[in-house]
Amino acid sequence: MAGEISRRGLLTGMGGLVVGGAVGATAATALAADSGRATDASTVPASVPFRGAHQAGIATPAQARVELVALDVPQGTTPAAVAALMQQWTTAAEAMTSGDGEPADPSREIIASGPARLTVTVGFGPAFFDTLGLVDQRPEGLADIPAFTHDQLDPRWVGGDVLLQVGADDALVAAHAARRLVTAAAGTLTTRWWQRGFSRTPRSTDDTTTPRNLMGQVDGTANPQPGTDLFDDTVWAGEGVPPWLVGGSFVAVRRIRMFLDAWDELTLDQQERVIGRDKAVGAPLTGTAETDTPDMGAQNDNGSLVIPADAHIRLARPEAAQGARMFRRGFSYDDGTAPDGTADAGLLFLAWQADPRKGFLPVQARVTMGDRLNAFTAAVGSALFACPGGVGEGEYLAQRLFTG
Ligand code: HEM
Numbered sequence: 001m002a003g004e005i006s007r008r009g010l011l012t013g014m015g016g017l018v019v020g021g022a023v024g025a026t027a028a029t030a031l032a033a034d035s036g037r038a039t040d041a042s043t044v045p046a047s048v049p050f051r052g053a054h055q056a057g058i059a060t061p062a063q064a065r066v067e068l069v070a071l072d073v074p075q076g077t078t079p080a081a082v083a084a085l086m087q088q089w090t091t092a093a094e095a096m097t098s099g100d101g102e103p104a105d106p107s108r109e110i111i112a113s114g115p116a117r118l119t120v121t122v123g124f125g126p127a128f129f130d131t132l133g134l135v136d137q138r139p140e141g142l143a144d145i146p147a148f149t150h151d152q153l154d155p156r157w158v159g160g161d162v163l164l165q166v167g168a169d170d171a172l173v174a175a176h177a178a179r180r181l182v183t184a185a186a187g188t189l190t191t192r193w194w195q196r197g198f199s200r201t202p203r204s205t206d207d208t209t210t211p212r213n214l215m216g217q218v219d220g221t222a223n224p225q226p227g228t229d230l231f232d233d234t235v236w237a238g239e240g241v242p243p244w245l246v247g248g249s250f251v252a253v254r255r256i257r258m259f260l261d262a263w264d265e266l267t268l269d270q271q272e273r274v275i276g277r278d279k280a281v282g283a284p285l286t287g288t289a290e291t292d293t294p295d296m297g298a299q300n301d302n303g304s305l306v307i308p309a310d311a312h313i314r315l316a317r318p319e320a321a322q323g324a325r326m327f328r329r330g331f332s333y334d335d336g337t338a339p340d341g342t343a344d345a346g347l348l349f350l351a352w353q354a355d356p357r358k359g360f361l362p363v364q365a366r367v368t369m370g371d372r373l374n375a376f377t378a379a380v381g382s383a384l385f386a387c388p389g390g391v392g393e394g395e396y397l398a399q400r401l402f403t404g
Contacts, residue, residue: 047115050090050097054236054247054390057119058329058352059226062211063167064201066331067178068253068348070160070383071189073131082132083402085188086122089181090396093120096177105180116170118177122397123163123251123385131161137401139241141357142386145252148368150378157255157381160192165251165350169202195255195381197331197348209282209290214332214345215263215376217275218282221290222317223327234325237354237386244401247389252326252351252360255333255381260343263376274372276311284313310372321366326351326359346377356384 048056073082092102099115101108111118129138147153164181168174182191200211213219224231237245263271268279276294277284284294285306296314298306307314318325329352334345353359368374388398 046117047097047099048117048119050094050120050391051393051395052390054249055121055387056097057121057165057167058235058249058251058327058387059231060117060119060167061202061226062199062329062331063117063119063174064169064199064204065167065171065174066197066199066348067164067166067174068195068197069164069166069178069182070125070192070194070253071162071164071182071185072192073128073161073189075131077131077188079132079134079402081188083396083399085185086397086399086402088184089120089122090391092180092184093177093397096120096180102180107176110172110176114170114173116168116173118166118168118173120177120181121163121165121167121387123165123387124398124401125159125161125163125383125385127159128161134401137242137244139237139245139250139386141250141355142384145361145364145382145384147382148364148379150368150374151382152257152378152380153382154380157193157195158383160383160385162189163251163253163383163385163387171198193381195333195348197333199331213330213347214258214260214334215271216279217271217277218279218290219330219347220328221277221282222313224325230325231327233354234359235327235352235354237389242401244388244398245386248387249352249354250356250359251385251387252349252353252356252364253381253383253385254347254349254351254379256347256349256377257344257380258346259376259378260345273308273311274376276307276313285311308372310370312367312371312373315367315369315371316363321362322358324358324360324362324366326353326363328352346380349379360384 048060050056095102096111097115097118097120099111101111105111126138126142126144129135144159164178166174166178166181168177210218210220224234235249237248237250272279272285282290283292286295286298294307294313296307300306314320329350331348332345333348336344338344351360388401391397
């Protein structure tokens with residue numbers, strides 16, 4: 001299976017060792033073999049390379065866990081101090097994502113047991129460039145997201161100067177890696193908010209549909225698929241951006257609370273009409289398979305639209321917003337119950353695109369008007385970040401931003 005390497009492969013094949021990088025050399029793997037626990041069926045998660053043309057954690061299939069941390073740059077901080085932190089983060093992220101762990105990490109075993117597809121992705125918010133005196137490096141389109149009509153924003157989850165997205169298939173690995181990076185930032189940056197999310201754990205079920213959200217819907221079907229020209233054109237910044245952002249991307253982070261108690265009151269038919277897709281397999285209401293193309297003109301016998309006029313997919317599709325597209329790579333969050341006893345849960349909606357003015361912003365403006373889903377959701381957090389291009393060999397994160 002792609003993304004997995006059998007332990008035996010790691011232990012016996014040089015190719016496996018190279019692909020698995022430091023995973024093959026970990027004490028944990030050796031221990032498993034020594035104790036005779038390694039079998040053909042047992043696998044260790046692969047590592048995701050930290051360096052490349054693009055940052056990892058964007059085209060990477062969503063991991064089971066995500067830690068999203070927004071940090072602020074205190075007034076008076078120098079670009080040199082932030083550049084030094086980016087060098088530290090680069091060293092730490094490379095060591096952790098490879099599975100070696102940082103030599104100085106007192107709990108290195110957590111990572112050395114297998115990096116679980118750990119990725120670290122970094123971005124910068126609008127005010128970052130003001131505070132550091134780097135305004136000429138701020139890309140056009142990087143501005144605070146305006147408040148939309150149905151938003152119920154809580155300042156606890158809004159804005160931020162620096163974004164850290166740490167993903168892994170293991171919750172312990174994600175939590176530890178995020179803590180290491182935040183600890184390294186102490187003295188340079190302050191933590192503004194910290195959000196945790198989850199998606200389907202790979203290999204935990206036989207379900208081969210796109211992952212589901214907490215409303216039970218298959219979510220992510222109409223996304224551009226990584227590896228296609230459409231994905232590359234949609235996601236990676238290139239034209240008209242400063243050199244440090246070439247090969248990077250903008251991410252809109254929205255913490256969207258779901259009113260699950262009200263949602264659960266709906267019949268299945270009502271729920272499906274809110275989205276315009278069937279709930280079981282995610283097929284459009286005009287089709288039978290998840291990947292069927294929705295027929296927006298199809299009518300019922302009584303002349304009404306099969307996919308209702310206020311259905312989410314009718315309003316969110318590119319055709320409804322001047323061709324605007326994004327790549328959605330969201331995670332669920334669940335904080336139990338709110339003080340009023342209702343569910344405090346929802347979606348950490350992450351929309352990636354080359355230009356938010358041709359992606360998230362026009363689509364959000366469109367769905368704000370008349371989307372039935374607005375009755376069951378509200379954004380409580382909101383932020384926009386520009387994430388630098390990939391880290392080349394010998395480079396550190398966002399190096400071109402600091403060295404010109
Ligand atoms: C909690 C809030 C939301 C939920 C539960 C939700 C759920 C869904 C579901 C189930 C689909 C259909 C399957 C798919 O193609 O992924 C979908 C499609 C989509 N959603 Fe959302 N969504 C939410 C918020 C948003 C927001 C805020 C935006 C953008 C501003 C958005 C943009 C899209 C787009 C672009 C599509 C694909 C439309 C198409 O081309 O068919 N969604 N969403």
